[in-house]
Amino acid sequence: MLSALIVLTLLSLAFGLLLGFSSIRFKVEGDPVVDQIDALLPQTQCGQCGYPGCRPYATALAEGNEEINRCPPGGEAGIQALADLLGREVIPLDPEAGEESEPELAIIDEHACIGCTLCIQACPVDAILGAAKQMHTVIESECTGCKLCLDPCPVDCILMVPNPESLNSWKWPYPASKQPTAAQHKTAS
Amino acid sequence: MPVEQLSHFHGGLKLPGFKALSTNSPIQKMALLAEYRLPLQQHIGEPAEAIVSVGERVLKGQMIAQAQGSISAPIHAPTSGTISAIDKQAVAHISRLPATCITLTSDGLDEASPAHPLGETYRQLGKQTLYEHLRQAGIVGLGGATFPTATKLALASRRPLKTLIINGAECEPYITCDQKLMEERADEVLKGIHVLIHSLRPRQCLIGVEDNKPAAINALNEALKNDPTPSSVSIKIVAIASLYPTGGEKQLIKVLTDQEVPSGGFPGDLGIVCQNIGSAYAIYRAIYEAEPLISRIVTLTGAGIQNPGNWEVLIGTPIKQLSQAGGGYTDDVQRLIMGGPMMGLALHSDELPISKASNCILALSSSELPKTETVSPCIRCGVCVEVCPANLLPQQLYWHSRAKDFDKAQDNNLFDCIECGCCDYVCPSHIPLVSFYRYAKTQIWNAERERQKADQARERHQFREQRIELAKQEKEAKMAKRRAALKAKKAGDSSSSAKQDAIKAALARVQAKKSNKASNSEGTQG
Numbered sequence: 252m253l254s255a256l257i258v259l260t261l262l263s264l265a266f267g268l269l270l271g272f273s274s275i276r277f278k279v280e281g282d283p284v285v286d287q288i289d290a291l292l293p294q295t296q297c298g299q300c301g302y303p304g305c306r307p308y309a310t311a312l313a314e315g316n317e318e319i320n321r322c323p324p325g326g327e328a329g330i331q332a333l334a335d336l337l338g339r340e341v342i343p344l345d346p347e348a349g350e351e352s353e354p355e356l357a358i359i360d361e362h363a364c365i366g367c368t369l370c371i372q373a374c375p376v377d378a379i380l381g382a383a384k385q386m387h388t389v390i391e392s393e394c395t396g397c398k399l400c401l402d403p404c405p406v407d408c409i410l411m412v413p414n415p416e417s418l419n420s421w422k423w424p425y426p427a428s429k430q431p432t433a434a435q436h437k438t439a440s
Numbered sequence: 441m442p443v444e445q446l447s448h449f450h451g452g453l454k455l456p457g458f459k460a461l462s463t464n465s466p467i468q469k470m471a472l473l474a475e476y477r478l479p480l481q482q483h484i485g486e487p488a489e490a491i492v493s494v495g496e497r498v499l500k501g502q503m504i505a506q507a508q509g510s511i512s513a514p515i516h517a518p519t520s521g522t523i524s525a526i527d528k529q530a531v532a533h534i535s536r537l538p539a540t541c542i543t544l545t546s547d548g549l550d551e552a553s554p555a556h557p558l559g560e561t562y563r564q565l566g567k568q569t570l571y572e573h574l575r576q577a578g579i580v581g582l583g584g585a586t587f588p589t590a591t592k593l594a595l596a597s598r599r600p601l602k603t604l605i606i607n608g609a610e611c612e613p614y615i616t617c618d619q620k621l622m623e624e625r626a627d628e629v630l631k632g633i634h635v636l637i638h639s640l641r642p643r644q645c646l647i648g649v650e651d652n653k654p655a656a657i658n659a660l661n662e663a664l665k666n667d668p669t670p671s672s673v674s675i676k677i678v679a680i681a682s683l684y685p686t687g688g689e690k691q692l693i694k695v696l697t698d699q700e701v702p703s704g705g706f707p708g709d710l711g712i713v714c715q716n717i718g719s720a721y722a723i724y725r726a727i728y729e730a731e732p733l734i735s736r737i738v739t740l741t742g743a744g745i746q747n748p749g750n751w752e753v754l755i756g757t758p759i760k761q762l763s764q765a766g767g768g769y770t771d772d773v774q775r776l777i778m779g780g781p782m783m784g785l786a787l788h789s790d791e792l793p794i795s796k797a798s799n800c801i802l803a804l805s806s807s808e809l810p811k812t813e814t815v816s817p818c819i820r821c822g823v824c825v826e827v828c829p830a831n832l833l834p835q836q837l838y839w840h841s842r843a844k845d846f847d848k849a850q851d852n853n854l855f856d857c858i859e860c861g862c863c864d865y866v867c868p869s870h871i872p873l874v875s876f877y878r879y880a881k882t883q884i885w886n887a888e889r890e891r892q893k894a895d896q897a898r899e900r901h902q903f904r905e906q907r908i909e910l911a912k913q914e915k916e917a918k919m920a921k922r923r924a925a926l927k928a929k930k931a932g933d934s935s936s937s938a939k940q941d942a943i944k945a946a947l948a949r950v951q952a953k954k955s956n957k958a959s960n961s962e963g964t965q966g
Binding site: 288290292293294295296304305306372377378393395416417418419421422423424425426 | 474481531533534535537539807872875876878879882883886888889893894895898900902903904905907
């Protein structure tokens with residue numbers, strides 16, 4: 252009886268020490284859940300969710316005090332991915348946050364631009380190039396299509412256009428049920 | 441023909457060849473045209489970048505667009521003339537999106553830029569110099585994938601190489617351009633192969649040709665027998681059974697060496713590199729005639745063409761002009777396809793240019809057209825599994841692609857699919873299977889691009905936040921400094937009042953002295 256008590260006490264002490272040691276030795280910096288959520292968000296940094304950027308929204312989701320349906324750029328697929336990760340129910344996109352739309356690109360009408368730099372300050376990813384009283388332009392490859400530059404522009408010279416399609420970015424359409432394609436084309440035998 | 445116990449790949453199809461249609465006449469040369477249109481993207485990788493401007497005169501063989509990045513190929517002027525436009529034009533692509541092209545108006549002189557052929561002196565060159573030479577010549581894999589040849593060879597030569605395989609299988613129905621090339625220019629092809637052997641130093645070289653091309657096999661054997669500069673490496677011509685798709689790189693490797701390229705791997709992993717017959721010939725032209733890739737052999741065939749045959753066509757030639765060279769279309773022409781009937785691309789117009797990838801222009805008549813069948817549900821008969829040359833489960837891929845469950849499709853090795861169309865061909869329900877795989881593949885690539893873009897945006901956003909934070913801190917530090925300076929000044933002010941007191945005291949003393957003096961002088965006066 253006594254030996255069993257001693258053995259168990261020693262064992263629990265040993266494991267306690269091991270756990271204590273490993274919690275210090277293998278301490279995880281930052282919050283991995285926030286990182287995982289942040290990786291699923293589209294990084295548009297548009298603020299439509301009501302938070303100043305994607306990471307703050309991810310933090311709020313990780314803390315559990317926000318719904319998963321507040322990201323319009325992520326859309327339905329994004330909600331599905333978040334629901335899978337967080338083990339929550341899939342819910343439709345909150346219309347208050349906005350509507351799901353195809354990714355767009357901001358274009359500055361360079362003739363109308365007065366060089367006020369307000370859009371440069373608004374851009375969350377530094378995708379606008381220009382200087383005071385100089386023409387501004389959007390670096391297309393960096394633009395996330397967040398539309399945050401539209402409101403500050405005093406002359407309304409920024410417009411949103413659909414992302415241009417190139418041969419390399421073109422996507423094969425979902426096959427229709429009838430029309431035969433080239434590859435489906437059969438030799439007459 | 442060497443009698444050898446050859447291996448065979450899984451599945452495959454015995455297809456009617458229709459090859460005799462275009463093999464009766466020798467390779468013909470097309471007359472010079474008034475205009476050529478050269479797309480900047482004729483290869484896998486980054487599009488080339490134009491280095492000429494509109495109005496500039498260029499000579500035949502002059503580089504007009506340079507390679508951009510490591511996987512890319514330059515483009516050369518097919519004849520002499522003036523650059524008349526650099527703009528977006530229709531090209532042969534399934535999306536029907538326009539792409540940037542250089543339009544060259546020919547001056548009819550066909551004046552070549554000065555060339556210095558290497559000839560046999562290439563044997564003194566190292567492989568890097570040689571590959572640079574091939575890269576500058578704009579040579580890409582002419583078997584269909586159009587991967588830049590120099591890049592492929594440079595990657596392959598990093599590892600010890602066992603076997604160089606020359607792909608002369610040409611398994612797709614109707615196409616005969618490689619066959620005619622082997623029949624008529626076997627000596628030149630062999631010289632190109634010698635260049636490859638010199639640079640790669642393989643232990644052996646195997647030329648795989650389907651046994652439905654006996655004339656090509658004979659011509660190659662003849663060339664090998666009369667080879668003026670025999671190689672120390674054994675070159676073997678192997679007749680292989682005609683079975684679609686033997687011409688696929690992985691399938692040919694399996695047939696010739698009984699080895700399987702691992703999923704997601706490359707032939708280089710097995711010490712093997714494959715080159716197409718057409719590429720070997722292009723290498724010959726680049727080394728012995730200093731001519732970059734400005735022409736290729738194109739098969740013009742099908743019952744929709746008056747005189748089918750093979751033509752040596754300058755890159756950039758409009759398909760319409762090629763068809764006219766073949767006597768024009770018959771009255772019954774129904775559909776135009778670039779490539780073969782199995783993997784080719786249905787064209788929406790014949791104004792599109794021939795590119796480095798165009799091995800065949802197929803004009804089908806109504807008798808050759810497939811019946812448009814209605815798609816029925818999959819009955820899980822499993823015939824597609826039997827014919828798949830990549831040993832995949834086409835119906836599983838189909839279910840997952842149709843359900844947009846791309847992770848599961850990838851788990852079933854979607855990216856090992858070579859899109860040969862065998863499963864389409866045999867499907868009793870007429871399901872466009874390959875279209876579903878292509879749909880799934882482009883969706884997965886797109887998701888990957890979006891993920892990369894999101895990573896980039898995240899990084900830039902974080903950087904911006906850090907910068908703003910830093911600016912704020914700097915501003916605060918500045919303010920703090922200014923506040924401290926102000927305080928110091930105030931402190932200085934208080935000490936100056938003491939000074940003023942001292943001045944006042946001094947003044948008072950002077951005053952006192954003055955008044956003393958005055959009283960004294962009054963005293964002396966008085």
